[in-house]
Amino acid sequence: MVKLVMVRHGESIANALNQYTGWNNVGLTQEGIVQAHVAAEKLKGMSFDHVHTSVLKRAIITAYIIQDELNLNYVPITKTWRLNERHYGALRGINKDETRREYGVEQVHQWRRSFYSIPPQLEQPDPNVGPYKYFDARIMPVAESLYQAYQRIIPYYVDQVAPLLLDGKDQLIVAHGSTIRALIKYIENISDEDIDGIEVANGKPLIYELDNKLNIISSNRTE
């Protein structure tokens, strides 16, 4: 039996303002910092052989808090753009209620939760500086559906996480709402339609116990 734990970052400043975030690089609120500590408390006694996170600081700070609380600061951590939140395109930074008023509740639900809906795109991709300076500019997105994000998230899981799990090494992923929804879809084999109803709370660890073929033995996701 091996453990895979996934944690969505604590509340971010954009979450508190009810803004679309995506690749905006915002920090945690005080409440978000508390949520990261609470997540760590729930994981007390566990150990991980590797930590995986995005290049966005809300996830990185949450991962560091958890590592620190568990005295696992020495554990290797990989920060990858592949675990970034889904890119929200031209919606990022906009208040979600404003878009409900402008485009209607159903359209906003589609943008937020359907597997294939692509939010309005940026006119051009962001410059690849800061966390993206090691990144090929040709793959900077202008907006992503969950399906498009899934195409870059799952190869990371298959190449970098699953082999360590198959080797009996417990893994921690600290990421984002949509990143974790994509991973849940893959790990639990959830249909394109049913992924619409799955929400991931800030700072609530999802703990999967997997067998030696990575089939699920137990999970707390629906508790």
Ligand SMILES: O=C(O)[C@@H](CO)OP(=O)(O)O
């Ligand atoms: O804004 C975002 O990037 C995400 C997660 O916070 O929001 P939503 O739940 O609306 O997809």
